[in-house]
Amino acid sequence: MAPTEKTDLLQGTLDMLILKIVALGPVHGYGISQRIRQISKEVLNVQQGSLYPALHRLEKRGWLSAEWGDSENGREAKFYKLSAKGRRQLAQEEASWNRLSQAVELILGAAQQEA
Amino acid sequence: MAPTEKTDLLQGTLDMLILKIVALGPVHGYGISQRIRQISKEVLNVQQGSLYPALHRLEKRGWLSAEWGDSENGREAKFYKLSAKGRRQLAQEEASWNRLSQAVELILGAAQQEA
DNA sequence: TTTCTATGCATAGATAGTCTATGGTTCCGG
DNA sequence: CCGGAACCATAGACTATCTATGCATAGAAA
Numbered sequence: 001m002a003p004t005e006k007t008d009l010l011q012g013t014l015d016m017l018i019l020k021i022v023a024l025g026p027v028h029g030y031g032i033s034q035r036i037r038q039i040s041k042e043v044l045n046v047q048q049g050s051l052y053p054a055l056h057r058l059e060k061r062g063w064l065s066a067e068w069g070d071s072e073n074g075r076e077a078k079f080y081k082l083s084a085k086g087r088r089q090l091a092q093e094e095a096s097w098n099r100l101s102q103a104v105e106l107i108l109g110a111a112q113q114e115a
Numbered sequence: 116m117a118p119t120e121k122t123d124l125l126q127g128t129l130d131m132l133i134l135k136i137v138a139l140g141p142v143h144g145y146g147i148s149q150r151i152r153q154i155s156k157e158v159l160n161v162q163q164g165s166l167y168p169a170l171h172r173l174e175k176r177g178w179l180s181a182e183w184g185d186s187e188n189g190r191e192a193k194f195y196k197l198s199a200k201g202r203r204q205l206a207q208e209e210a211s212w213n214r215l216s217q218a219v220e221l222i223l224g225a226a227q228q229e230a
Numbered sequence: 231t232t233t234c235t236a237t238g239c240a241t242a243g244a245t246a247g248t249c250t251a252t253g254g255t256t257c258c259g260g
Numbered sequence: 261c262c263g264g265a266a267c268c269a270t271a272g273a274c275t276a277t278c279t280a281t282g283c284a285t286a287g288a289a290a
Binding site: 008009011012014015046047049050053054057073074075076 | 276277278279280281284285286
């Protein structure tokens, strides 16, 4: 999908974003989406239908571990923690993101030359 | 798809990259993929199976116009030009890219605080 | 009381972009 | 003569994300 105003995310970055947020400390799923929205200043908005499947995917790959607990509001919530494997994965995804986004910037920075 | 080393592109940026390259001047399809690779310093690599469908898509949407002509090597090639509509679309996609990539950077820049 | 919103989890199905694999033609160099 | 690069193209698979939907509880508002 083209990154137009219809998209809530840059495709392919969701896993990295989740891993990064969880790296800041244990959080439950709903909290992850809130923090992504807040830190990105309301630009990035993870739909619940994207979030939960992603969390299950990351857990299945051994990058996150989950545990039920009580949320700040005293409600049941599933808290996620980053595993060592997840930490390595995050580093890799960040490196890849930097490579690729810088490459995109190179293209966008290419001088305009004609009418 | 996660932006790992298995990906040749940042998903969702292909249309923008193509529009940008064509904005530099008329080019044929094969040349577009070469320029993307060169300008990005061999980081971005557009597969032919991604390129040609994308070009047809962009043409159908009225962002590009195509015309057969002779390549630098004297071979038949389809040259693409950016339309006014395509120029507007490019501007929009660039703005969107900036918004979203900056938002991603905000997340990645969030301070690490614990073990 | 009823109703709406926020918090919290989850799945099914549609959409769509990109990749792999394949196919073909022409031209040039070894 | 053969291989590879220059060119175009399509079919099928994969997979990430979105939309739509479902459920439950708590608190505020009406």
